[in-house]
Each structure stands twice: as C-alpha cells, then as structure tokens.
Amino acid sequence: MPVKTYRDALRSAMAEEMERDESVVLLGEDIGVYGGTHLVTNGLIDQFGPKRVIDTPIAENGFTGAAIGMAMAGMKPVVEMMTWNFSFQAADQIIQNAAKIRYFSGGQVSIPLVIRGPNGGGVQLSAQHTHSLEGFYGHFPGLKVVSPSTPEDVKGMMLTAIRDPDPVIFLEAGALYGTKGEVPDGDYTVEFGKARVAREGSDVTLVGYGRQVNLLLRIAEKLAADEKIDAEVIDLRSIRPFDGDTIVASVRKTHRAVVVQEQWRWFSVASEVAAIIQEQAFDELDAPVARVSGAETPAPYARNLEIAAFPSERQVIDAIRGVLYLEQSATSAKSA
C-alpha cells in the first residue's frame, strides 16, 4: 500500500471527490493562490481553477454562511478554517444555521457541508490560537464531529464527510499533517460513529483521539516492554455520532479505563466517555474512570509551560498506574 502523509491523504480525498463531483467546491482564506497556510490545498487551484478553489477574504462568518447557502442550493462546499480558533467568528453560522436549519425547516432542507481545519495546539501559538473544540462542537445536535488521527482514516473520513448530507465538523490533528502512514489508493470510506481499536490489550483501556492516539500507542508499547502492562488503545475517530459500544466492550474486558484529551476537563469528551462507561458497564469497573486533560488555563506561550499544559507521558502513565492500584512514580505531577 502506498505511504502518504496525513496532509497528502487529505488533499487526495478532496481532489478525487472534486474530479468525481462538480458540485464540490473549496472555500477559505488563502487556500488557492497561496496554497493554503498548511499546504493542505496546495496545487488544487491549478487543477480546478478559481471558481472551485475559492480564495475568500478574512471573514469567517461571511464565507461560512455563504457555504451553508451553497449547500442549500445543492452544492457540496468544503470550507477550510485556517485554524479552528477562527471558527468562533463563524459560530453563529455553524451553530444557529448549519446545525439547525434541517430541524426548523421541518426536514425540507439538508446542509451537505464540510468545515475542516487544524484543531489543537502544541506549536507555541498561545491563547487565541490554541483550542481543542471537539467538546464544544460535539455539544450541538445537528452537527457531526470527527477527529481522524491516521492518514488512512483522514482520507476515508473526508470522503464520508463530503458525501454526508449533513454538516460535518472535520477536526484535523494539526500536529500530524507531516506524519506518514499507509493509505489505500482510490475510493474508500470510513464510516462515522465507529471507533478504531488501535492496539489490542487486556489490562486497561486507553481512550483518545487526534494526536493523543499516537501518545497512547507510545505509552502502551513502553508499558508492555517495561512493566508487562497490556493496554488496549481506542481511537474514537468520531465524536458525534459516538461509538459507546466499542468502549464498553473494551471495558468489559479490561475493567479499567483512562481517557486522555488535550481539551479542558470540564464538560468535555472525556467526561462523556466516563459517564457512558458508568451507565453501561458500572459493574464491570474495578476502578473509577480516570481523565487526563489540558490544564485549566488559556494556552500559554513559553515552551515549558505549553508542554506542562497538555497531557504528558508521565501524567498518562500515572493515571494508568492509578486505575491499576500501582505505586505512582516519585516525580508525579498532579494532572490538572
């Protein structure tokens, strides 16, 4: 199977679907002539022209709203948020219009819209340019929210997203654009609402999504080698719809779970995962579900502070040891 970067896999999904379907257009800031801030759309304007790869002014409310209108008129627009941080400017369009029009029109209108872009932090962009918005957008009925972590999934889920008749919030792991993996050629889709067991194990269930999945896989290998702890790693992939079944099945096997996320803990995806586990597998649990989350602060700039603000290997290992009732490491920092 060919090896591609996350970025190239994403681009090929959009390009292939644009070849197949003329109603697919791309809109966003500097996605055309400039090539895209993160080069995801690089070269597409040469292939498809400025009528289909539309450079917009820096006005997220306007172009996101216009894309919703295009979708209502039978097109399939894919909007790039240069980063999801800017989507607050478009929040009225996304939440008040895209998520609700189908409902308040009594089912007369569908909004086949994808909004995509990098989510999360890790590159010292500080407070206004660092957010993980999966919990925020996952809150709203009417939206679908996904967060693929591998090149294979990012292509298959983008194809699913573009073909979905409803609005999809496509949260890319910005830190993973350059990572490589096997990506099938041609047309394939990855269904929404299905988590992926990224590593099988029997002692503890680790749940994450986006760039945390790679952290969890690293930790799982380390624990297997050093301490004979066999961790199962679940990549959620899809935040809404949500795959509770895969998580519960895993917990029935391991009886312990640690949920790891970059976003803030309060009212978050990890909180929802913990609630679902206690609702559906209460008697299976040998320990309370542990959550490892971002620090309850706006994102800091300094490198050391930023590292401390996001889940670290140490914090996750301590949480795993906690649910296994093993001793904590001596230098353990309390997770925020």
Add this chain to the structure above:
Amino acid sequence: MATTQSQGKRRRSEPDPNSNGKAGSRRKQQDQQVDTDKLIGFYQKMIQIRLFEDAALRGFRTGKIGGYLHVYSGQEAVASGFLDTFRDGDYVITAYRDHAHVLLLGSDPKAVMAELYGKGAGLVKGKGGSMHLFDTARGMYGGYGIVGGHIPLGVGMAFGQAYKKTGGITQLYLGDGAIHNGAFHEGANLAGLWGKDGLNPTLFVLENNQYGMGTSVERATAMTDLSRKFESYGIEHTQVDGMDLEAVLTVAHEAADRVRETGKPFAVEAMTYRIGPHGAADFLEKYRTKEEVRKWRERDPIGLLENRLEELGVEDDRLEKIRADAKTLTEEVVAFADESPEPAIEELITDVYTTNDPVRTSG
C-alpha cells in the same frame, strides 16, 4: 459583450441610483400602466395578508400562539411588489417577519397559521414557528431569527444558482436593523466580489421600516442613507417608496431583470413602516409617538391602493366583496389551525439529521 444598442436599452431600464425615493413620480413619466385587474389582484393579496396578520395577533393575545410573533402589517406593498417578479428556480430568504413572503409565494395559509399555532399540519411540522417558515417547493428558504445571520446564506444560494447556471436569482430580504450587523457587511462584500464574475445574482431588498426593534435608524447609525451602504461593496442600488405598490412593482421588475441578466447583485431600499408592533409583545411602543404612527397610517399601502383603484373607477362593491371573502377565508384558516392536532410526540427527534436520524450519540 452587449452591443451599443442593447447597452443603451439596458441603461434605460436600470433603476436610477439617484432617484432618492421619488420612484412614484418617475412612474408617472413612464408608460408602464399596470392594468386594473392586476391591481385588484394585488389588493386581494394584500388584504388577505393584513387579515391573516390581524388574526395572528389575536391568536397571540388569546394564548393560541406562543413564542415571538412579528407581523408584516404596513409593509405589504414591498413583498407583494418584489415577489411579483418571482420565477420558478428563484430563491427567497428573509428574516423573521416572514409570513407575507411565504403567503405570497402561494403556500397554503392554513398550513402557515397551523405553524403559528404549533400544529403538526404546520408548514414546518410545528418545529419552527412564526420565525422559520420554509416552503422550498415554492422557493421559500426561510425564515431566520438572528438579525443579519441569514444574509451570507442568501449570497451563497445565489452563488449556487450562478455556478449551476440555473438562471435563477435569490431575493434576499433584510430589515434596516440588519444593516449594522457584521454578517451584512461580510455577506455583501462577498456578493459584490463574486458578482464581478457574474456569480452572484442576489437581489437585496432592504425593508427600511424605520426601526430595528425599537431603535430608530437615526439612533443606530451616523450614516442614515442606508442604501449607500451597499456602495462600499461595489453593489449598485436605488430606493423606492415602499408604500406605493405601483412604484415598487416598477423598480422590482427593473431590478430583478437586471440581476437575472448580469449575474451581479443589486440592492433596493424600500422605505416603509410597520404600523403594527415590533413583536406581538411590544405593547407600550415608547420609542415612537402616536402622531408618527397616525401620519404613516395615512400612507398605509392598502389605503393608497384603494385610492388608486377608486381613481381607476373600480367600484367599492367589488373591493367590499374582496374584503368579505378574505375575512371568510381568514376565519377558515384560523378554525383549521385551532382544530388541527398537535405534532406527534415522535416528531421531537426527527429531522435533526438527514441520515441516521435520530443519530445515536451515546451508548
């Protein structure tokens, strides 16, 4: 590129950007005489809307209608005139004062009133209410409750029409209150920009009823010549007396033809007035005087049309019959809405998603 001759023709048909609301007098200089029967047809529609809105206000005051209710009384000539230009394949989108638009597009008034009454037979199954009227089979794409929020949508819909070369245009209605909202400026900028390539057949209809809720235009902006705001975005514009149906018809047809022909947006500011409350719960109206309302009532578009019909020799018996029929129909409409069953409780969770509906979000 058009020939010199056809350019000349087009220029004559263009609304005059300097008309400054005097379209009424310009009308008389033109030969376009809307025939009497057609005007009587408009009278019928406008009376029907007025009685519908009066009935809706009664429904609100008697507790049959919940939530917010914004009636169109006083503004009837605007939507009546502009929607006369509607063709199959066109789209209409507006804010929350939307009853008249959907009625004029031919939706069943019983379904519209049933929606206001929160009934299952309502136009949107009782899920949207007064502010969210949709009838996409007739070109009506809502009904939106957030001031300004629908403007970018309409611009995008017009892009879609041009992209797919459907020949349709989008009539995008907004109130004077919306023009101060950022979504207007972002949306209008895109319309002007895309229009340069013939990719934005949006007909902006700015319904200036003098107040954004209770705040007058003068209290909301230092630049009160609102149609000129479109100039910033390269969109040509004109004004019209929105109380004078014939003036509206003339300008509306010129504007719609021009948008259809060029693929570029055009804006018309219709000077009008809501003689009713902002919303049905606006009882005190402290922001305007009784004298002001009385003055505008003298220019009630229905009254002006009656005068005009009288001038054309239409006998009052004929108009009286129209009023009586409209009253009867309104009674039937209200009875239907009142007697209709509520939505089935199962409807609560449908129409959230198109597929996998209701979507499983937990467990």
